[in-house]
Amino acid sequence: NSKVIQTPRYLVKGQGQKAKMRCIPEKGHPVVFWYQQNKNNEFKFLINFQNQEVLQQIDMTEKRFSAECPSNSPCSLEIQSSEAGDSALYLCASSRDNNQAPLFGEGTRLSVL
Amino acid sequence: GDSVTQTEGQVTVSESKSLIINCTYSATSIGYPNLFWYVRYPGEGLQLLLKVITAGQKGSSRGFEATYNKEATSFHLQKASVQESDSAVYYCALSANQGGRALIFGTGTTVSVSP
Numbered sequence: 001n002s003k004v005i006q007t008p009r010y011l012v013k014g015q016g017q018k019a020k021m022r023c024i025p026e027k028g029h030p031v032v033f034w035y036q037q038n039k040n041n042e043f044k045f046l047i048n049f050q051n052q053e054v055l056q057q058i059d060m061t062e063k064r065f066s067a068e069c070p071s072n073s074p075c076s077l078e079i080q081s082s083e084a085g086d087s088a089l090y091l092c093a094s095s096r097d098n099n100q101a102p103l104f105g106e107g108t109r110l111s112v113l
Numbered sequence: 114g115d116s117v118t119q120t121e122g123q124v125t126v127s128e129s130k131s132l133i134i135n136c137t138y139s140a141t142s143i144g145y146p147n148l149f150w151y152v153r154y155p156g157e158g159l160q161l162l163l164k165v166i167t168a169g170q171k172g173s174s175r176g177f178e179a180t181y182n183k184e185a186t187s188f189h190l191q192k193a194s195v196q197e198s199d200s201a202v203y204y205c206a207l208s209a210n211q212g213g214r215a216l217i218f219g220t221g222t223t224v225s226v227s228p
Contacts, residue, residue: 033215043218056215101149106158
């Protein structure tokens with residue numbers, strides 16, 4: 001019943017290839033988050049946006065990862081040159097304001113061979 | 114830095130028995146964090162179970178309860194009588210009480226309820 005739509009559900013890439021995934025946030029939610037969840041169930045925050053502006057991002061995101069949330073288009077997260085260590089579940093979440101808990105999508109599972 | 118600790122990776126409990134999932138946090142840079150429990154049922158996405166944003170208050174949902182204990186820096190999740198449908202992975206999380214701040218998650222506790 002999730003209203004945050006992530007595509008594709010599964011993504012398989014070779015090392016060095018680009019990997020791009022998309023997220024349509026819940027309608028009316030201006031804040032969008034991207035997280036990476038690894039095989040040990042550890043979550044890593046990557047980046048978040050308010051409308052089209054970046055609020056926070058980690059250093060890893062600044063190097064090989066790029067993300068955007070253009071108006072009237074899905075948000076996207078792209079890994080420029082995939083590495084084996086990027087294999088993980090990538091979760092997108094959105095929220096209406098700072099008092100609302102983020103609503104999560106079902107994620108994109110990336111496998112880098 | 115700020116962190117969330119869930120000490121039990123896996124818990125097995127019989128149906129109708131009580132359940133406690135421990136969660137402690139460190140919020141040195143935040144002070145008064147918002148606290149959350151999220152759950153992922155088999156085959157489903159991560160969803161909010163409950164949240165509490167004020168120290169001392171209790172949140173409840175689907176028979177689960179958790180109290181924001183600032184002195185103990187804890188937010189343990191409890192249920193008096195579990196059902197098989199409660200089998201899931203439960204994640205404790207915190208965030209700063211400030212707009213658009215990221216959640217910091219624990220590593221989750223897998224709960225298996227046996228009939």
